[in-house]
Amino acid sequence: MKIRLQIGISLLLLALAGCSLYSHTNVKGRTDAAVADRAGFKIVTPRGRAPRTLMILALSGGGSRAAVWSAEVMLALQDRIPGWNLLDEVDAISSVSGGSLPAAYYAISADTPERAEALPSKRVWDRPTVRRLMRRNYRLRWIGSWFLPTNVVKFWFTDYDRSDIMAQTLADNLYDQAGLGWDLRFADLNPERPNLIINATNGTADHFGQPFTFTAEDFRILESDLADYGIGRAVMASAAFPGAFNYMTLKDFHEPDHYYHVFDGGNYDNLGLLSTIRILESNRERFDRFVVILIDAYVPGGGIDHHRTDGRSPLDFGVDLNFLDSFDALLAVNRQRIVQDIFLPYLENHYGERAIFYHLSFDAIGDDSLRRRLQHIKTDFRIDPEDADAIATAAERLIVAENPCLQHIVTLLEGGTNPGGVLCRWRTPGGQTHDQR
Numbered sequence: 001m002k003i004r005l006q007i008g009i010s011l012l013l014l015a016l017a018g019c020s021l022y023s024h025t026n027v028k029g030r031t032d033a034a035v036a037d038r039a040g041f042k043i044v045t046p047r048g049r050a051p052r053t054l055m056i057l058a059l060s061g062g063g064s065r066a067a068v069w070s071a072e073v074m075l076a077l078q079d080r081i082p083g084w085n086l087l088d089e090v091d092a093i094s095s096v097s098g099g100s101l102p103a104a105y106y107a108i109s110a111d112t113p114e115r116a117e118a119l120p121s122k123r124v125w126d127r128p129t130v131r132r133l134m135r136r137n138y139r140l141r142w143i144g145s146w147f148l149p150t151n152v153v154k155f156w157f158t159d160y161d162r163s164d165i166m167a168q169t170l171a172d173n174l175y176d177q178a179g180l181g182w183d184l185r186f187a188d189l190n191p192e193r194p195n196l197i198i199n200a201t202n203g204t205a206d207h208f209g210q211p212f213t214f215t216a217e218d219f220r221i222l223e224s225d226l227a228d229y230g231i232g233r234a235v236m237a238s239a240a241f242p243g244a245f246n247y248m249t250l251k252d253f254h255e256p257d258h259y260y261h262v263f264d265g266g267n268y269d270n271l272g273l274l275s276t277i278r279i280l281e282s283n284r285e286r287f288d289r290f291v292v293i294l295i296d297a298y299v300p301g302g303g304i305d306h307h308r309t310d311g312r313s314p315l316d317f318g319v320d321l322n323f324l325d326s327f328d329a330l331l332a333v334n335r336q337r338i339v340q341d342i343f344l345p346y347l348e349n350h351y352g353e354r355a356i357f358y359h360l361s362f363d364a365i366g367d368d369s370l371r372r373r374l375q376h377i378k379t380d381f382r383i384d385p386e387d388a389d390a391i392a393t394a395a396e397r398l399i400v401a402e403n404p405c406l407q408h409i410v411t412l413l414e415g416g417t418n419p420g421g422v423l424c425r426w427r428t429p430g431g432q433t434h435d436q437r
Contacts, residue, residue: 022160024251029225036216038189039196039226041282047194048089050413054287055089056279058272059099062297064383066098068391069297071134074102075127076399081406089413092195092279094272096265097239100198102134104235105174107189107196120188122178133174135388138381142169161246163236171232187227197275199265200237203247212262213275223253238265270335273343289354289412296361298335299375344423353417358405358424365394366428397428
């Protein structure tokens with residue numbers, strides 16, 4: 001009887017507070033300089049052996065496909081080029097959606113168990129651990145979390161929504177302290193890692209369609225303290241795909257009763273390149289040479305097979321899912337525009353032979369069978385083991401010593417120039433080597 005009474009009182013309190021409870025989790029305050037140096041656009045302490053070369057990774061969206069692809073390339077960059085750990089040379093990572101999973105995990109971890117013990121996360125970045133975490137079925141874990149009693153109560157009687165449940169799922173699996181389970185915040189980022197820029201899209205009426213980044217600069221606009229904000233929530237906001245997830249809400253402490261509602265960063269820029277420009281602009285005077293590696297998990301898709309008479313799937317009898325095809329079409333057009341019309345001209349006009357842009361995608365796989373398999377992996381927060389193995393194979397074939405794009409990057413790191421053109425692409429055997437621009 002006493003337990004039932006306590007539950008009843010708890011439900012009543014939750015119902016009365018439901019209009020505001022869990023509406024946001026950010027707090028008022030100013031982000032201290034230490035956190036701003038780890039999650040901001042200004043590079044304070046260059047990493048690696050080439051302090052005059054600014055090196056940036058841009059990790060695209062694409063669910064678990066992007067998470068596994070980005071992670072496999074990052075792991076390969078560590079030990080595949082003789083004499084160089086290229087991942088150690090990275091000064092900043094700009095990530096979107098699925099690419100934010102390995103980006104944030106790298107930022108809170110260390111390369112060895114001994115170094116990890118000194119960090120709040122206690123988490124290690126090594127091949128077995130990273131592969132296991134990026135291949136997990138987060139969709140299934142998310143669905144399972146719906147039925148936890150605390151989530152049932154919060155979902156129905158407060159502002160706690162689907163995105164909040166997924167944010168906690170990600171925190172519990174990736175962004176909490178190993179062993180104790182305390183959720184990690186931006187204050188817990190490893191200061192020896194690259195600056196972390198997690199990208200989302202602003203869905204607030206006054207700022208609709210504009211970018212929002214989980215950085216000290218953008219939190220300063222809200223008069224909010226990024227140090228206290230949960231990393232799992234930022235990753236979820238970047239990956240909050242419309243239709244599947246709700247907006248992630250942030251309190252705007254600059255204006256009374258104002259809130260920011262942010263969602264999937266892919267709607268603004270699914271490549272992370274526009275924030276990469278912001279990083280470059282913030283550091284132009286400090287560095288002499290500039291390297292950008294885009295790990296692009298884009299796959300051509302969408303549309304209905306021309307042999308079918310009915311374009312509906314079984315799910316379409318409840319909700320017409322052709323909005324997903326329209327989203328894919330817009331994504332493809334926006335992707336092409338950002339690369340060809342914005343980013344490449346910017347690099348060529350401002351940096352010329354002092355810069356290289358390595359666009360690394362599934363198109364670079366010369367093996368037709370492997371490439372077709374990669375291009376049929378759906379965007380989801382789950383991935384088949386065979387597909388994950390295929391992605392690992394692709395990374396092993398691309399990140400090799402004979403890759404001329406990586407050779408050009410090493411030349412810049414060693415103080416040379418890049419006379420071959422800003423854009424570099426290389427196709428594995430079965431294709432051909434070429435610089436396009």
